[in-house]
Amino acid sequence: MYAFTFERPATLADAAKLAKAGGKLLAGGQTLLASMKLRLAAPEQLIDLGGIRELAGIRKEGNRLVIGAMTRHADVAESKEVQTAIPALAELAARIGDKQVRAMGTLGGSLANNDPAADYPAAALALGATLVTTQREITADDFFQGLFVTALNESELITAVRWPIPKRAAYIKFPQPASRFALIGVFVAQTDGGVRVAVTGGGNGVFRHAELERALDKSFTPAAVADVKTDASELNGDLHGSAEYRAHLIGVMAQRAVAKAVG
Amino acid sequence: MMKVELNVNGKPVTADVPENTLLVHLLREHLRLTGTHVGCDTAQCGACTVIANGRSIKSCNVLAAQMQGAQITTIEGVAAADGTPHPLQAAFNDCHGLQCGYCTPGMVMSAIDLLAHNKNASQAEIREQLEGNFCRCTGYQNIVKAVQQAQKTMTA
Numbered sequence: 265m266y267a268f269t270f271e272r273p274a275t276l277a278d279a280a281k282l283a284k285a286g287g288k289l290l291a292g293g294q295t296l297l298a299s300m301k302l303r304l305a306a307p308e309q310l311i312d313l314g315g316i317r318e319l320a321g322i323r324k325e326g327n328r329l330v331i332g333a334m335t336r337h338a339d340v341a342e343s344k345e346v347q348t349a350i351p352a353l354a355e356l357a358a359r360i361g362d363k364q365v366r367a368m369g370t371l372g373g374s375l376a377n378n379d380p381a382a383d384y385p386a387a388a389l390a391l392g393a394t395l396v397t398t399q400r401e402i403t404a405d406d407f408f409q410g411l412f413v414t415a416l417n418e419s420e421l422i423t424a425v426r427w428p429i430p431k432r433a434a435y436i437k438f439p440q441p442a443s444r445f446a447l448i449g450v451f452v453a454q455t456d457g458g459v460r461v462a463v464t465g466g467g468n469g470v471f472r473h474a475e476l477e478r479a480l481d482k483s484f485t486p487a488a489v490a491d492v493k494t495d496a497s498e499l500n501g502d503l504h505g506s507a508e509y510r511a512h513l514i515g516v517m518a519q520r521a522v523a524k525a526v527g
Numbered sequence: 528m529m530k531v532e533l534n535v536n537g538k539p540v541t542a543d544v545p546e547n548t549l550l551v552h553l554l555r556e557h558l559r560l561t562g563t564h565v566g567c568d569t570a571q572c573g574a575c576t577v578i579a580n581g582r583s584i585k586s587c588n589v590l591a592a593q594m595q596g597a598q599i600t601t602i603e604g605v606a607a608a609d610g611t612p613h614p615l616q617a618a619f620n621d622c623h624g625l626q627c628g629y630c631t632p633g634m635v636m637s638a639i640d641l642l643a644h645n646k647n648a649s650q651a652e653i654r655e656q657l658e659g660n661f662c663r664c665t666g667y668q669n670i671v672k673a674v675q676q677a678q679k680t681m682t683a
């Protein structure tokens with residue numbers, strides 16, 4: 265790999281200072297290092313967040329779970345607290361990539377990266393999560409802004425994510441068999457504010473699906489969404505599946521997710 | 528250059544390496560532990576799997592610098608002190624769980640992690656948990672058989 269400098273701050277304040285000075289944050293490195301090998305990214309300085317204790321961990325605060333940005337996918341998957349409060353989230357984490365990737369990859373890294381086929385963005389959007397950063401709080405509805413684009417500014421760090429505990433929720437993805445990224449993934453959640461449905465893998469970034477939400481608000485059953493169609497012209501196709509195929513998958517994954525949530 | 532201090536196969540190691548050194552290069556080129564292989568260098572194949580702080584990771588997709596203070600186990604560190612192979616090594620041998628052997632160190636490390644976290648894993652779970660490790664030779668049947676055999680000897 266090309267040459268760069270490396271910092272491993274012990275506190276959030278030091279990390280924020282380094283980020284402000286132009287360094288690039290390194291979380292698990294499961295996406296960033298591969299991008300650097302390919303020169304899709306070429307930061308001159310990496311700021312490793314792995315030494316900052318306060319960024320990792322899971323705790324319950326009233327009717328919410330708070331998960332630190334540096335919490336690894338494997339820790340979310342294995343957490344009794346998450347399994348009890350939001351089982352759909354623990355199950356989602358357990359199916360990201362493979363177990364080696366889950367041992368390193370982090371919640372904050374996945375959300376900041378906002379890959380259009382990533383899993384966590386669907387959970388954050390459907391559950392109405394709030395992202396806590398070094399500068400402010402951002403709702404998931406405002407955070408995701410399309411293909412690899414988020415509301416974060418250059419020097420801003422995600423520190424934690426607050427997840428309201430839903431009444432019922434489930435996530436089903438049709439994994440791309442090689443990478444396990446979602447060909448289509450649908451997260452359904454029955455929340456205090458009504459049903460929220462988020463779709464990932466459609467090509468342009470995670471989005472809420474208004475028709476599915478309306479149908480499920482009337483009746484939270486698989487049958488209620490069986491006839492809800494998705495317009496393929498709003499999706500992208502690639503060699504793994506056409507836009508039409510993905511549009512069809514949204515309906516199928518939505519029915520399975522609702523069946524799981526009520527089952 | 529930077530100083531990385533970690534523990535590899537039970538021994539403390541201090542290495543002065545360039546910042547851009549991947550963990551796998553620290554292991555293979557600086558420590559000469561060449562049992563850990565590089566198959567793809569893109570986090571796909573799992574040939575470079577080692578155990579770090581109790582979990583398997585792909586050492587081609589991690590910087591040595593990220594592993595400051597970590598406990599690393601490589602394939603060279605799994606046999607008993609007297610050279611008796613680890614039950615998984617023995618089972619891969621008995622069950623013909625390898626052909627060319629390129630993927631084998633990664634498979635064994637991944638399977639050690641798998642059984643450490645789920646000693647009663649079903650056949651389906653074994654297949655699912657090994658999805659980060661590719662084998663181009665065996666067709667996986669005997670690899671799964673080997674893990675199941677080791678599972679029996681390890682829980683006996």
Ligand SMILES: Cc1cc2nc3c(=O)[nH]c(=O)nc-3n(C[C@H](O)[C@H](O)[C@H](O)COP(=O)(O)OP(=O)(O)OC[C@H]3O[C@@H](n4cnc5c(N)ncnc54)[C@H](O)[C@@H]3O)c2cc1C
Binds near residue numbers: 291384445
């Ligand atoms: C083989 C393989 C399979 C995978 N399969 C899946 C899958 O099925 N589903 C899925 O969702 N993902 C998958 N991934 C991606 C994986 O989940 C990554 O771990 C994740 O997307 C990035 O997390 P990271 O911690 O590794 O971040 P890094 O790679 O370290 O960083 C990613 C980006 O986020 C920024 N960043 C990191 N932390 C913060 C923070 N706290 N605040 C602000 N910015 C930050 C970094 O600067 C960088 O731009 C896969 C990856 C691999 C290699």
Ligand code: FES
Binds near residue numbers: 566569572574575
């Ligand atoms: S060499 Fe690391 S995953 Fe293939």
Ligand code: FES
Binds near residue numbers: 625631662664
């Ligand atoms: S034995 Fe040849 S790649 Fe697995």
